[in-house]
Amino acid sequence: MFFVDTVEVPGLGNRSYLAGGRTAAVVIDPPRDIDRVIAAAAQRGVRISHVVETHVHNDYVSGGHELARITGAAYVVPAAAPVSYERLAVTDGDVLPVDAGIALRAVATPGHTPHHTAYVLEEGGEAVAVFTGGSLLIGTVGRPDLVEPRLTAALARAQHASAHRLAAELPDRTAVLPTHGFGSLCAAGAVPTDASGEPTTIGEQAAVNEALVKDVDTFVADLLAGLDDIPAYYAHMGPLNSGGATPVDLTPPAVADADEIAARLAAGEWVVDLRSRVAFAAGHVAGSYNIEAGEGPGGQLALLLAWLIPWGKPVTLLAESPEQLAKAQRELVRVGIDRPAAAATGTPEEWVRDGERPATLARAVFADLVELPASAILLDVRRATERASAGYVEGSRHIPLHELRSRIREIPLGVPVWVHCAGGLRASLAASLLASAGHEVVAIDDSFDNAPFVNTPAADRC
Known part of the structure; x- marks a missing residue:
C-alpha cells in the first residue's frame, strides 16, 4: 500500500512530499532544511531511494542535492535542466521503481520552465497521484515568466498544453499534489492558501482549473495580463539550485550587544x-x-x-x-x-546603549483616517495587482513595498505619512523603513476590508 506525506513550507507557500511503500520512498521537491524530511522518513521506517526535482526552482533553495548526498539516494532531475552536478537525468516516460508494486513515471510538462517534469505515482501500474510541481496547480498553473521574458508567451501556451495532457492521460480520481500554489508567488493568479483539507483530483481540476476550462488563446491572454511582480531574490535562486546548494548551518549566530x-x-x-x-x-x-x-x-x-x-x-x-x-x-x-x-x-x-531609549512607532486603524491631517500622505504599499483587484482609498498614493527603498525620495520629509497594506504586517515594515529615513510615520494596523472611501474596481461596481 502506498503512502504520501506532506512537508509544509507555508512561509513560501510551497509543499514537498515523501511518497512510497513499506520499505522505500521518494522525496519530491525538498526544502533546504532537509532534517524535516529525514525525520518524516524515519518515522515511516523507510529508506529514501530517490530525491526528485520537478524543475530548477526559482522561489526557494532546494535541499535535494544535499539530501541525496547524505542518504545515498539517486538525485533525479529533468535531463534538460541546466545543472552542473551529476544526477539521474530523466526524460518523458522514464519509470523509477520505488518499492514493491510502486513506481514513479516522468511526464514532460513544460510551461513553468522549459524542462518542467511532473511525476505520476503508480501502484500496480495504475496512477494514484501526480506530483505536478509548478505545472497544474489548484485552480491555476505556475507562472511562465520566471525564466526569460522572450519565452513567457510560448511557455504560457505550453502550460495550457501540459495541463490538458495530464487531464487527458490520468484518471479523474488521480490526486493532484502541486509544489507551488498555497500562497506562493510562483502561482499565476489567486489560489487557496489554506493548508488543510484533502488533495484535489484531476476530475475536480478539469471542472475548475483555468487552464482546463478556457481555450488556449483566452487562457494565455488572461494569464499574461494577471502576472504579478517577480520577487527580486528569485534571480539568485535558480543559479544556487543549478549549482547544488551547500549544507545549512542552523547553529545560533554570534551574539551582538x-x-x-x-x-x-x-x-x-x-x-x-x-x-x-x-x-x-x-x-x-x-x-x-x-x-x-x-x-x-x-x-x-x-x-x-x-x-x-x-x-x-x-x-x-x-x-x-x-x-x-x-x-x-x-x-x-x-x-x-x-x-x-x-x-x-x-x-x-x-x-540600546546606555543613556538611550527605544524608539516608538505610532499606530492607527482605518477608522482613524477621519483624523488624517490635510497635509498628510496616505501611502498604500500593496502590490499593484492587489490595488487593482481590491480597490483603493481615494486620494491615496501608491508605492509597492518592494519599490519603497528605491523610491523613498518621492515622499517629502516633514509631512506626516500614514501607511497601509492589506492587513498591517507590511505596513509596519514600510513604516520602519520610512522612519529610519527620517519620516514622521503612522502605521495602519487594520484589515483593508475596514477601509473607508474605497474606489472599487470597475468590474465590481453595480
Whole structure:
C-alpha cells in the first residue's frame, strides 16, 4: 500500500512530499532544511531511494542535492535542466521503481520552465497521484515568466498544453499534489492558501482549473495580463539550485550587544526586529526594520526580507526569544540567507546603549483616517495587482513595498505619512523603513476590508 506525506513550507507557500511503500520512498521537491524530511522518513521506517526535482526552482533553495548526498539516494532531475552536478537525468516516460508494486513515471510538462517534469505515482501500474510541481496547480498553473521574458508567451501556451495532457492521460480520481500554489508567488493568479483539507483530483481540476476550462488563446491572454511582480531574490535562486546548494548551518549566530547593534546600523547594515508589529511599535532600536517572524499563512519573513534586502548585505536579527530566532533562521536558509551576521534576544531596552531609549512607532486603524491631517500622505504599499483587484482609498498614493527603498525620495520629509497594506504586517515594515529615513510615520494596523472611501474596481461596481 502506498503512502504520501506532506512537508509544509507555508512561509513560501510551497509543499514537498515523501511518497512510497513499506520499505522505500521518494522525496519530491525538498526544502533546504532537509532534517524535516529525514525525520518524516524515519518515522515511516523507510529508506529514501530517490530525491526528485520537478524543475530548477526559482522561489526557494532546494535541499535535494544535499539530501541525496547524505542518504545515498539517486538525485533525479529533468535531463534538460541546466545543472552542473551529476544526477539521474530523466526524460518523458522514464519509470523509477520505488518499492514493491510502486513506481514513479516522468511526464514532460513544460510551461513553468522549459524542462518542467511532473511525476505520476503508480501502484500496480495504475496512477494514484501526480506530483505536478509548478505545472497544474489548484485552480491555476505556475507562472511562465520566471525564466526569460522572450519565452513567457510560448511557455504560457505550453502550460495550457501540459495541463490538458495530464487531464487527458490520468484518471479523474488521480490526486493532484502541486509544489507551488498555497500562497506562493510562483502561482499565476489567486489560489487557496489554506493548508488543510484533502488533495484535489484531476476530475475536480478539469471542472475548475483555468487552464482546463478556457481555450488556449483566452487562457494565455488572461494569464499574461494577471502576472504579478517577480520577487527580486528569485534571480539568485535558480543559479544556487543549478549549482547544488551547500549544507545549512542552523547553529545560533554570534551574539551582538548594544554597541555592536549600533555599529552595524551606522555601517548601513540591516538590523531586523522579528517581534510582532505591536511590540515593535511600543519600543524598538531606532533604525531597525520590523518583519514579523513565524510560519503559517501570514508568515512572510523569508519572502519579504529576501525580496527587499540588497543581496549579500549583512543582516542582524533581533528576537524576543531563542526559539523565535531559531525559527527565523530556518525560514531564511530556505531562500539563501544562510548566516545572520549577528543576533540578539531579549527586549529593546537591552539592545540600546546606555543613556538611550527605544524608539516608538505610532499606530492607527482605518477608522482613524477621519483624523488624517490635510497635509498628510496616505501611502498604500500593496502590490499593484492587489490595488487593482481590491480597490483603493481615494486620494491615496501608491508605492509597492518592494519599490519603497528605491523610491523613498518621492515622499517629502516633514509631512506626516500614514501607511497601509492589506492587513498591517507590511505596513509596519514600510513604516520602519520610512522612519529610519527620517519620516514622521503612522502605521495602519487594520484589515483593508475596514477601509473607508474605497474606489472599487470597475468590474465590481453595480
